[in-house]
Structures are given as structure tokens and as C-alpha cells.
Amino acid sequence: MKTFIQPGDSLTVPAPSATVSGAGVKVGVLFGVAQHDAANGAALSIQTTGVFTLPKTSAQAWTVGAAIYWTGTAATTALTAGNLLIGTAAAVAANPSATGLVRLNGAAPAAVTS
DSSP, X not given: OTTOOOOOSEEEEEOSSOBOTTOEEEETTEEEEESXXXXXXXXXXXXXXXXXXXXXXXXXXXXXXXXXXXXXXXXXXXXXXXXXXXXXXXXXXXXXXXXXXXXXXXXXXXXXXX
């Protein structure tokens, strides 16, 4: 196929801010997990698919398969309003708990939900 470039599981983007390895990264409606540290604006490799332990809104309980969103403030949530759909809960997460397992969907949605 002449138009194929790469699988897309990992992409290089400009870091939207100083970023540490393992942090969630949102660029437009693209989301991934940083594969290394990067300064603001530097080239940053992000993983857009796979299962990751990510910070979550502690007061929420998640069920397996629940839609998970990025809040834009370095946390995940099960609430839709104003947040970016990034994947699904890969395991039950208790209320309270600081982290949850998220299976990234690898897709850039049409828009942030409102």
C-alpha cells in the first residue's frame, strides 16, 4: 500500500508543556501516554494504545468497560461533560482510589463532549 506510513500506536508530537515519562498527554483531541520526559515544545513520543495505570478522580468507582475521559488537569474521570474520551476502564477501580487501569482507545474523537 503506497499511502501507509506507520501503525500509529506511537506518535511523536510537540510536548504541550514540560512532561514526565508516564504522564497523560493531550494534543488537540489526540491523547497518549508520554514515553519519556520532554521540555515544553520538544519532540515527545506518546503511546496511543495499550493499558496504563493513570491518575483518576478518587471519589469515583469504575466498572470494567466504563467509558473513561481525560479532564485536562492530569486526571481521568467517568464524567463526560467537557472531557475527552480516551478509552475504557480495564479493571474495577474502587471509591476511593488514586489510580485506575485504562485501555486507551487509540482514536481521536470528533470533539470533546459538552
